[in-house]
Amino acid sequence: MESGSAPRLATDPQSPDWTGRLAVRTRGRDGTLSAILATANAEGIINFSGGFPEHALFPTDVLHPLVEKLLHDDASVALQYAPTEGIASTRAQLRDQLEERQGRRPAESELMVTSGGIDAITLIAKSMLDPNDTVVVEEPSYVGAVTGFTSFDGTVLGIPIDSDGLDVEALARLLEGGARPKLLYVIPEHQNPTGWTLSADRRPALVELCRRYGVLIVEDVAYRELSFSAEVAPSLWSLGPDVVVQIGTFSKTFFPGVRLGWAAGPAPIIAQMVFAKQNSDQCAGALGQRLLEEFVRAGYYDEHLARARALYQRRAAAMEAALSEQFAGTRATWSHPDGGFFCWLRLPGVDTTALAARARDDDVAFVPGAGFFAGIADSEHLRLSYSRVSEPDIGEGIARLASAAGYSRP
Numbered sequence: 001m002e003s004g005s006a007p008r009l010a011t012d013p014q015s016p017d018w019t020g021r022l023a024v025r026t027r028g029r030d031g032t033l034s035a036i037l038a039t040a041n042a043e044g045i046i047n048f049s050g051g052f053p054e055h056a057l058f059p060t061d062v063l064h065p066l067v068e069k070l071l072h073d074d075a076s077v078a079l080q081y082a083p084t085e086g087i088a089s090t091r092a093q094l095r096d097q098l099e100e101r102q103g104r105r106p107a108e109s110e111l112m113v114t115s116g117g118i119d120a121i122t123l124i125a126k127s128m129l130d131p132n133d134t135v136v137v138e139e140p141s142y143v144g145a146v147t148g149f150t151s152f153d154g155t156v157l158g159i160p161i162d163s164d165g166l167d168v169e170a171l172a173r174l175l176e177g178g179a180r181p182k183l184l185y186v187i188p189e190h191q192n193p194t195g196w197t198l199s200a201d202r203r204p205a206l207v208e209l210c211r212r213y214g215v216l217i218v219e220d221v222a223y224r225e226l227s228f229s230a231e232v233a234p235s236l237w238s239l240g241p242d243v244v245v246q247i248g249t250f251s252k253t254f255f256p257g258v259r260l261g262w263a264a265g266p267a268p269i270i271a272q273m274v275f276a277k278q279n280s281d282q283c284a285g286a287l288g289q290r291l292l293e294e295f296v297r298a299g300y301y302d303e304h305l306a307r308a309r310a311l312y313q314r315r316a317a318a319m320e321a322a323l324s325e326q327f328a329g330t331r332a333t334w335s336h337p338d339g340g341f342f343c344w345l346r347l348p349g350v351d352t353t354a355l356a357a358r359a360r361d362d363d364v365a366f367v368p369g370a371g372f373f374a375g376i377a378d379s380e381h382l383r384l385s386y387s388r389v390s391e392p393d394i395g396e397g398i399a400r401l402a403s404a405a406g407y408s409r410p
């Protein structure tokens with residue numbers, strides 16, 4: 001190659017400084033989620049980090065013939081672009097499913113298909129937020145939602161959460177004091193990262209409060225169907241369909257490779273979210289939509305969920321036993337999840353960000369707690385996900401963690 005035509009390297013001093021020209025709202029964002037996703041298929045580590053479903057549950061034996069049938073009988077729909085709001089037959093089946101499981105059937109104009117949960121969150125943010133609008137979140141909360149809101153110029157404010165979920169009285173005090181958030185983002189069941197669930201008592205009060213002050217509740221039900229008990233409290237959307245947009249995902253209950261979810265809420269908001277989707281990915285993938293639809297229609301979904309719940313319940317019990325064995329009698333405390341993927345561990349006196357690096361030397365990964373806080377970061381917590389770790393590895397991983405933390409019983 002002639003020297004005159006040699007390509008400029010990004011590091012060439014004469015090349016423009018692109019970093020300085022990035023949109024202000026995107027600068028300095030950390031890559032917490034990308035770092036977690038990068039470990040999805042990491043080998044040789046005991047990985048408590050991501051909210052990953054167990055891959056052994058992926059229903060490949062059933063998906064095989066279903067994909068073949070779709071390609072044979074329905075390729076013109078399954079391999080084509082889809083309507084932005086979702087394929088009509090898939091939406092009809094989702095409406096059936098919501099009616100059956102939550103006791104309320106959304107009208108056609110109240111439901112759309114999304115490309116997973118995070119897509120629904122960014123569509124709401126894009127549709128609702130103007131610069132400096134406030135979004136209230138549980139403190140701590142799901143990192144993807146917090147960054148989703150700040151990416152659209154929202155200001156995020158945390159409200160405490162305890163083992164009965166969001167502190168509704170604290171929210172009432174905030175609103176009575178004059179704050180006027182546009183959105184409240186809440187994960188009522190088996191919250192990410194704490195594993196806590198909003199009690200049935202607090203739910204009607206929360207809906208009523210938000211209705212009174214005109215705050216739109218964004219209810220994220222990512223883990224609702226992964227409860228270990230038969231009793232699940234009414235969804236916020238079923239209690240207040242006029243003030244709630246419910247977002248759901250099939251990433252945890254079907255498989256994340258399909259990138260599918262939904263949003264159900266007031267028709268004008270769903271219409272705006274559909275509009276917003278036209279210039280992001282335009283539509284969720286048709287093949288995934290039809291595959292999920294056929295999977296549910298054939299009756300496999302319920303069986304699959306039952307198997308998933310049983311497995312995650314065993315793993316949660318193994319986590320609880322390992323934590324008790326290693327940390328009982330110390331100052332450590334932890335949550336007791338009755339569903340979902342997560343356990344929230346507090347190690348007083350330990351900086352869990354530094355601990356994460358030490359634990360990686362012992363081939364154990366987890367997510368330090370600091371990144372889950374919208375306000376002042378708490379450095380003593382960490383999130384453990386038991387969903388993807390075998391029971392023997394849970395025991396071994398927690399023993400290594402206790403040793404790396406220098407925590408031992410008195």
Ligand SMILES: Cc1ncc(COP(=O)(O)O)c(C=O)c1O
Pocket residue numbers: 051115116117118119142144187192220222249250251256259260261
């Ligand atoms: C509470 C919550 N909402 C949404 C998501 C993202 O869902 P999806 O992978 O479908 O975008 C997650 C994933 O970890 C989550 O924990």
